[in-house]
Amino acid sequence: MSDKQRVSRRQFLNYTLTGVGGFMAAGMLAPMVRFAIDPVLTPQAAGEFHSVAPVEEITNEPQRFEWQVEQVDAWYESKVQKTAWVYRNKDDEIVALSPICTHLGCTVGWASNQEYPNQFYCPCHGGRYTKDGVNVPGTPPTAPLPVYKTKVQENMLYLGETQSRQGA
Numbered sequence: 402m403s404d405k406q407r408v409s410r411r412q413f414l415n416y417t418l419t420g421v422g423g424f425m426a427a428g429m430l431a432p433m434v435r436f437a438i439d440p441v442l443t444p445q446a447a448g449e450f451h452s453v454a455p456v457e458e459i460t461n462e463p464q465r466f467e468w469q470v471e472q473v474d475a476w477y478e479s480k481v482q483k484t485a486w487v488y489r490n491k492d493d494e495i496v497a498l499s500p501i502c503t504h505l506g507c508t509v510g511w512a513s514n515q516e517y518p519n520q521f522y523c524p525c526h527g528g529r530y531t532k533d534g535v536n537v538p539g540t541p542p543t544a545p546l547p548v549y550k551t552k553v554q555e556n557m558l559y560l561g562e563t564q565s566r567q568g569a
């Protein structure tokens with residue numbers, strides 16, 4: 402055997418100890434890394450519905466309902482206040498609109514401006530929406546108010562995510 406191919410006892414021990422040490426280190430570090438990034442890997446509860454109000458409370462006039470949801474942003478958990486304008490339309494279907502103005506994000510109110518008693522009104526820049534949440538042309542918003550997904554179960558209204566709509 403030539404000298405080039407020979408592995409000394411010292412080299413053999415070095416290789417062996419490095420390999421075993423690396424394997425053990427990986428075994429110890431893997432759970433720690435997994436713990437550290439776990440919130441990022443955990444899928445958020447998409448499509449979650451939240452109980453908002455008994456259906457008998459919902460009338461033809463838009464009413465403001467509020468509820469809280471748990472929000473997890475990576476490692477930070479918090480409660481977030483949610484709001485919807487909810488009413489029954491002419492077909493007796495429940496409509497739940499986001500109150501967030503599609504112009505720059507202020508909060509709209511139903512019939513909150515005496516000049517427009519049957520519209521949603523945004524006090525920030527005079528944005529207006531008809532009862533079905535469609536933006537009034539000629540006012541700052543260029544898209545309708547998003548609608549919440551709705552579900553009725555055991556006489557309770559549940560609301561899910563909002564869905565954006567095309568502008569008027």
Ligand code: FES
Nearest residue numbers: 502504505523528
């Ligand atoms: S934020 Fe509502 S009109 Fe500008």
